[in-house]
Amino acid sequence: MHENSTPHEVLRWAHTEFGPDLVVTVSFADPVLAHLANEAVPGIEIVLIDTGYLFAETSWYADDLRRRFGLNLRTVHPHPDVERDVWQTDTDACCAARKVEPLERTLAGKRAWVSGLRRSDGASRANTPVVQDDLLRRVVKVNPIARWTDHDVDSYAAAHRLPAHPLTDRGYPSIGCWPCTRPSSADDPRGGRWSGSEKTECGLHVSGGELVGVRRTTGSTS
Numbered sequence: 001m002h003e004n005s006t007p008h009e010v011l012r013w014a015h016t017e018f019g020p021d022l023v024v025t026v027s028f029a030d031p032v033l034a035h036l037a038n039e040a041v042p043g044i045e046i047v048l049i050d051t052g053y054l055f056a057e058t059s060w061y062a063d064d065l066r067r068r069f070g071l072n073l074r075t076v077h078p079h080p081d082v083e084r085d086v087w088q089t090d091t092d093a094c095c096a097a098r099k100v101e102p103l104e105r106t107l108a109g110k111r112a113w114v115s116g117l118r119r120s121d122g123a124s125r126a127n128t129p130v131v132q133d134d135l136l137r138r139v140v141k142v143n144p145i146a147r148w149t150d151h152d153v154d155s156y157a158a159a160h161r162l163p164a165h166p167l168t169d170r171g172y173p174s175i176g177c178w179p180c181t182r183p184s185s186a187d188d189p190r191g192g193r194w195s196g197s198e199k200t201e202c203g204l205h206v207s208g209g210e211l212v213g214v215r216r217t218t219g220s221t222s
């Protein structure tokens, strides 16, 4: 579904289909999805999940892009009483409390979620559809740039004169939380995430998804 549509077309379709029940999340590892969404649907709310362990550069960069492009940015945080420094002993539990729970709170009562997943991110994302069911969260998941290569992203950023994340040219092709992100090669962009462990995903993008072909009503998965 929408396999041959441009990201702008996909985003406009999603906004028409789901209206205020659409949530756009970005990580600000790069500026592209936030800029695309704001171009396709000016003023659309863009959500950043701040785990409490973002690089200082990411927080600065998000604010810089907000100012430059007038983004309607909302930052979501973990619960204030969440246990600290769990990443030192249990990264799955830390991601569950600091990424997954805030996302699920943000998606509560919504019908669709836009993410910046791309097939070229790595093997675990190689089959990402443009539109899929997130069966776990009972929403339609929309991945407008799923088909884009690194070249497509770079070309879009250059064409729109978008600044890069300050860590990009310091060897970080993929940027998450500072305790769990190391520099890596461009050939394996997510290789620096949880390096030295078997973990490759934080749990946000585990959905058991499938292509969708039916219109949703709130809370429905069929």
Ligand code: SF4
Pocket (backbone or CB within 6 Å): 051, 053, 087, 090, 091, 092, 094, 095, 096, 098, 099, 176, 177, 178, 179, 180, 202
């Ligand atoms: S990426 Fe690391 S610091 Fe961030 S939520 Fe997951 S385990 Fe915690």
